[in-house]
Amino acid sequence: MKTNIDIVTGFLEEGKTTFIRELLNSKMIQPYEKVLLIVCEEGFEEYDGFQNQSAHLNIKYIQDKQYFEHQFLVDIQTQSPDYILVEYNGTWLMDDVLTANIPRHCEIRNVITLSDCSVFERYLKNMSNLLWDKLSSSDIVIFNRFQNTPETRRKAIKKVIKNINKNTEIVFEQMPLEHKAVADNLEPYLRVNRFNFLSVLAVSLFLFLIIKNIELFDNSYYVLLQKVNTVFISILIQAIPFVLLGTLFSALLGFFVSDQMVLKLISKVGIVSYPLAAIAGIIFPMCDCGMVPICKGLLKKGVSLSKVMIFLLASQAVNPIVILSTWVAFSGQLKVVLIRTLSGIFIAMILGIFIERLNITIDDVKNDGFDNLGFGNGDLLELNLKGKWSKVQRVFQQMGIEFFRVGKYIVVGAFICAFVQTLVPKTVFTTINRFQGIQVIIMLLISSIMSVCSTSNAFIAKSFYPTFGLNSVLGFTVMGPMLDITNLMMLSDMLKWKFIMVLVTALLLIGFVVFTLLGFVV
Amino acid sequence: MVLQLIILYSIVLLLIIIMATGKIGLYIHPRLNKGIWFSIVVMILMVVFKVPSIRKARHNIPYWPYLIIIFPIITGFSLPAVAVKNSVVVGQQLSNTKPAQDSSVTPVSETMPEESQITTEQQVVEESSLKESLSENEVMVEPEVDIKQKYEQLQIEGVTAITDERFIQWNVDVYNQMELLKGQRVSFLAQVYHIDGLADNQILCGRLLMICCAADAGLYGVLANTQQASSLEEESWVNVTGTLDITDFQGEKTPILIEVKIEKAQQPEDIYVYDYGN
Numbered sequence: 184m185k186t187n188i189d190i191v192t193g194f195l196e197e198g199k200t201t202f203i204r205e206l207l208n209s210k211m212i213q214p215y216e217k218v219l220l221i222v223c224e225e226g227f228e229e230y231d232g233f234q235n236q237s238a239h240l241n242i243k244y245i246q247d248k249q250y251f252e253h254q255f256l257v258d259i260q261t262q263s264p265d266y267i268l269v270e271y272n273g274t275w276l277m278d279d280v281l282t283a284n285i286p287r288h289c290e291i292r293n294v295i296t297l298s299d300c301s302v303f304e305r306y307l308k309n310m311s312n313l314l315w316d317k318l319s320s321s322d323i324v325i326f327n328r329f330q331n332t333p334e335t336r337r338k339a340i341k342k343v344i345k346n347i348n349k350n351t352e353i354v355f356e357q358m359p360l361e362h363k364a365v366a367d368n369l370e371p372y373l374r375v376n377r378f379n380f381l382s383v384l385a386v387s388l389f390l391f392l393i394i395k396n397i398e399l400f401d402n403s404y405y406v407l408l409q410k411v412n413t414v415f416i417s418i419l420i421q422a423i424p425f426v427l428l429g430t431l432f433s434a435l436l437g438f439f440v441s442d443q444m445v446l447k448l449i450s451k452v453g454i455v456s457y458p459l460a461a462i463a464g465i466i467f468p469m470c471d472c473g474m475v476p477i478c479k480g481l482l483k484k485g486v487s488l489s490k491v492m493i494f495l496l497a498s499q500a501v502n503p504i505v506i507l508s509t510w511v512a513f514s515g516q517l518k519v520v521l522i523r524t525l526s527g528i529f530i531a532m533i534l535g536i537f538i539e540r541l542n543i544t545i546d547d548v549k550n551d552g553f554d555n556l557g558f559g560n561g562d563l564l565e566l567n568l569k570g571k572w573s574k575v576q577r578v579f580q581q582m583g584i585e586f587f588r589v590g591k592y593i594v595v596g597a598f599i600c601a602f603v604q605t606l607v608p609k610t611v612f613t614t615i616n617r618f619q620g621i622q623v624i625i626m627l628l629i630s631s632i633m634s635v636c637s638t639s640n641a642f643i644a645k646s647f648y649p650t651f652g653l654n655s656v657l658g659f660t661v662m663g664p665m666l667d668i669t670n671l672m673m674l675s676d677m678l679k680w681k682f683i684m685v686l687v688t689a690l691l692l693i694g695f696v697v698f699t700l701l702g703f704v705v
Numbered sequence: 706m707v708l709q710l711i712i713l714y715s716i717v718l719l720l721i722i723i724m725a726t727g728k729i730g731l732y733i734h735p736r737l738n739k740g741i742w743f744s745i746v747v748m749i750l751m752v753v754f755k756v757p758s759i760r761k762a763r764h765n766i767p768y769w770p771y772l773i774i775i776f777p778i779i780t781g782f783s784l785p786a787v788a789v790k791n792s793v794v795v796g797q798q799l800s801n802t803k804p805a806q807d808s809s810v811t812p813v814s815e816t817m818p819e820e821s822q823i824t825t826e827q828q829v830v831e832e833s834s835l836k837e838s839l840s841e842n843e844v845m846v847e848p849e850v851d852i853k854q855k856y857e858q859l860q861i862e863g864v865t866a867i868t869d870e871r872f873i874q875w876n877v878d879v880y881n882q883m884e885l886l887k888g889q890r891v892s893f894l895a896q897v898y899h900i901d902g903l904a905d906n907q908i909l910c911g912r913l914l915m916i917c918c919a920a921d922a923g924l925y926g927v928l929a930n931t932q933q934a935s936s937l938e939e940e941s942w943v944n945v946t947g948t949l950d951i952t953d954f955q956g957e958k959t960p961i962l963i964e965v966k967i968e969k970a971q972q973p974e975d976i977y978v979y980d981y982g983n
Contacts (some may be wrong), residue, residue: 424740
């Protein structure tokens with residue numbers, strides 16, 4: 184039977200000792216024969232004179248986190264407790280105790296952080312790294328002092344913690360041991376089976392073996408699977424360089440360009456800034472997958488939401504490679520190329536101006552993911568390399584974080600694209616082509632799933648022609664990068680879904696009007 | 706975190722294997738290959754700079770999001786790539802369909818001007834619709850000589866060999882200027898397809914074109930009359946030699962090869978033809 188180790192941590196005077204004393208006095212301790220309590224000296228409240236009747240309690244006070252490297256193991260072996268509690272100093276990093284040398288029959292079960300609502304936000308500002316270190320590793324965060332904090336602030340605190348680690352349970356409770364979640368997790372001898380590293384590897388291996396062996400079961404499905412997968416992987420492979428470039432640029436922007444420089448640049452331009460924001464995309468002739476990280480970087484530097492949205496939406500219209508591909512796809516018709524570019528810029532600017540007029544700023548629409556307290560962020564804590572190399576390390580670490588954040592959206596988007604494209608033959612759409620307006624709508628809607636990459640967009644669009652009129656096919660070409668489902672998912676990483684839905688509706692409306700009207704001209 | 710390192714390392718490994726075995730051509734256009742090497746280097750650097758902080762242990766890590774990223778790595782390793790066609794384009798139309806015949810749709814002639822000199826002439830002529838300007842083009846002499854000569858010049862013993870590099874451009878020319886190129890004898894490597902709407906003695910001789918990645922791959926080709934039509938296996942590789950003629954396919958004038966000679970051929974190393982920045 185495994186010996187459980189529960190770790191209780193938190194900052195000075197936040198209630199660790201009180202909690203442990205309550206625990207030691209509760210009936211939860213009774214089943215145990217021998218309890219070892221390790222206390223990392225710091226606070227005022229201690230265990231002097233603490234009487235515990237039921238279990239044989241041994242308290243050890245330690246000064247140094249190096250205790251966990253070796254002496255901890257020795258103590259456990261000599262005393263053979265069947266339950267271990269650690270009151271861990273909040274200013275020490277979790278790493279030192281989580282990597283402690285422990286005997287094979289022991290397992291770190293719970294990490295519980297005690298905190299105080301009234302000082303939480305202050306700690307978040309001043310000691311964010313240390314606080315993040317505790318919160319990101321906690322199974323439960325307990326606030327036992329929260330009476331003076333209004334419900335709205337409590338909700339906000341909950342959101343912050345959930346954003347740091349969505350597995351963490353948050354409890355507001357004066358008598359924490361009476362709370363079901365706490366009591367359940369602290370049950371004597373209970374082994375908590377959590378989905379861990381080994382489970383991930385096991386699931387991965389299992390999946391790999393299943394897929395490898397599908398061939399044996401049903402050959403026709405296997406070929407289909409291969410086709411979907413080839414398209415799926417091809418979208419991802421094609422996107423990787425651009426995503427890395429985008430995150431690289433964003434990281435460089437974040438670390439090496441000061442807010443002042445950017446603001447100065449923007450303010451210098453004044454009224455011309457709208458069209459300039461649209462044309463700025465020329466500097467980044469890359470696939471739209473790399474654009475969202477760049478936009479995030481710009482927003483963090485203080486560039487207004489309206490200008491960044493214009494920049495993002497117009498970026499593919501002004502991308503020289505896209506312009507060239509449109510020219511080639513439509514057999515050198517300058518007219519088509521001009522319409523594609525100008526309408527793209529036009530629609531982007533209309534939306535940007537709307538956002539500006541309605542006074543919508545990034546603070547209104549950013550979600551919890553925007554401030555980057557997300558998964559993997561702990562690595563920012565430690566820059567092991569010195570001097571110039573530490574800057575380089577920061578850039579690559581930031582890239583790593585963004586890569587994993589953005590990666591999951593691209594994977595989902597690419598999968599949807601691949602699935603629909605391979606399994607739904609294009610000819611299905613060609614049977615529904617009655618009226619002008621419907622053609623445009625269909626093209627706009629399809630473009631969100633079938634626009635893989637803005638370069639090939641023009642060719643995919645062209646394949647629908649002349650079944651669909653030139654105007655609707657152009658609608659596909661122009662609106663595709665704007666409505667692309669992968670892009671929208673990447674945006675959801677930093678913007679609220681409500682805003683994204685409003686954006687999509689506005690884009691569909693404007694697109695519908697513009698391209699239906701175009702149908703009378705072209 | 707160790708899992709992140711394993712993921713990055715697996716992606717690098719997968720990419721290197723795909724590049725080394727040449728399978729990359731089934732996924733993306735060759736012009737993007739440099740980008741893949743760049744990505745490999747950058748990801749190796751990301752691993753290198755993360756290693757010093759690898760001892761940053763964490764408890765209660767949410768692992769589900771990582772499974773999303775692991776999924777394509779697993780399928781990438783376990784499912785071999787195949788040639789994909791997302792659309793079949795015969796000339797200007799998607800196969801199996803009739804072009805829009807609704808009167809509310811502005812009818813656009815299927816021949817679209819493609820030489821730049823035609824465009825400049827267009828601007829001189831008063832244009833209210835694409836169709837009108839196109840009908841003007843048909844009297845022009847210059848492009849006619851250009852295209853016809855372009856292929857005649859390449860003739861060896863009366864046959865123009867259309868190589869992979871020229872295939873897509875030739876395909877475009879043949880559909881745009883079928884009148885001009887009628888009568889020319891060509892030969893090229895192609896795959897045999899039996900599509901809807903063909904007569905029993907007809908096949909489509911086509912190649913798969915990739916612009917950016919497999920997601921946009923399409924089949925482009927030309928019809929051919931041959932007695933062997935029913936005995937030729939779908940997607941088999943052949944060397945086709947034929948004389949260009951014009952026929953009616955699903956209500957549209959379409960080029961077709963007659964007096965066709967077909968030889969079995971080897972599958973080439975590059976299954977796709979790549980146009981645009983080859």
